[in-house]
Amino acid sequence: MPETCETLPRQEEWNFDELLKSAKLAEARFCYRYEFGREALDYSWLAAHSKLSLGEVAVLFEHPNVPSENFLFYTHYFSVFERGVWLKAPYFDLPGDFRAMVAEWERTRLSSLINPRCNLDRGLVERVELVLPLKASHPHLCDCFAAYLEVNFPELRQAQGLRNDVFPKEGGEAEIRRLKTELRSLGAFRLLRHLSIKEAIRETKSLSGQPLYSSPPSWKVAKKRAANLVKCFEADLAPVLKLLSSAPKGVTGLSYDSGSRSFKLEYR
Numbered sequence: 001m002p003e004t005c006e007t008l009p010r011q012e013e014w015n016f017d018e019l020l021k022s023a024k025l026a027e028a029r030f031c032y033r034y035e036f037g038r039e040a041l042d043y044s045w046l047a048a049h050s051k052l053s054l055g056e057v058a059v060l061f062e063h064p065n066v067p068s069e070n071f072l073f074y075t076h077y078f079s080v081f082e083r084g085v086w087l088k089a090p091y092f093d094l095p096g097d098f099r100a101m102v103a104e105w106e107r108t109r110l111s112s113l114i115n116p117r118c119n120l121d122r123g124l125v126e127r128v129e130l131v132l133p134l135k136a137s138h139p140h141l142c143d144c145f146a147a148y149l150e151v152n153f154p155e156l157r158q159a160q161g162l163r164n165d166v167f168p169k170e171g172g173e174a175e176i177r178r179l180k181t182e183l184r185s186l187g188a189f190r191l192l193r194h195l196s197i198k199e200a201i202r203e204t205k206s207l208s209g210q211p212l213y214s215s216p217p218s219w220k221v222a223k224k225r226a227a228n229l230v231k232c233f234e235a236d237l238a239p240v241l242k243l244l245s246s247a248p249k250g251v252t253g254l255s256y257d258s259g260s261r262s263f264k265l266e267y268r
Contacts, residue, residue, distance in 0.1 A: 007194045014187030028179040033090045040233035055247035058263045067240045189219035189226035
């Protein structure tokens, strides 16, 4: 795609309207989480923690509810891609087959978390028995499961805190519109790092036939919206980053004490 301004970021960084034009909800969700993660999570921190120390492993096991789904998503796939790709390159710079593969892995990973047949270390769990009406559609079952959690495990929603504001529950069509709208705001946020509003209007119109936003006030609103969303993601990640920063140093061995339900740390 030709570009007309030397300082204009590549379209993969901002032109989500075009890039997600035919995307389904699953890909829009993935792109949204990935691109906002690029803003909220420091890449150098991620690279430095690609292999956790024993002390960090211990504090994560002792506080299993602290790591958010976003944190697990960002760290889980870091080792899959070559260094300098995951969360470094734009989502649409990832090879198409890799994007499809990771999306499938993510579905499998999430499914495994609640599938009792999968032998995983999930931390503390509570086993429940559910029935699946075979005539029910997937959206209806999702609504049923969400209602079941609200009624039977309301404390889980409160434990998530800010995360519910970051990812509100809504219907598929409304959700994909919101994701695209907020990614469009992120595009404006990134463009205005390099260009004035007047330049951004001119350059995006030159590339796409119409500007990303037509009026200066709209650009300002979009930039503010994206900045607030980045802060939400940063707040979502902050507890686990703080926890890991407090991990003991120099741990050379771990053993679990079932009596005290804690790890005993060994040092040289």
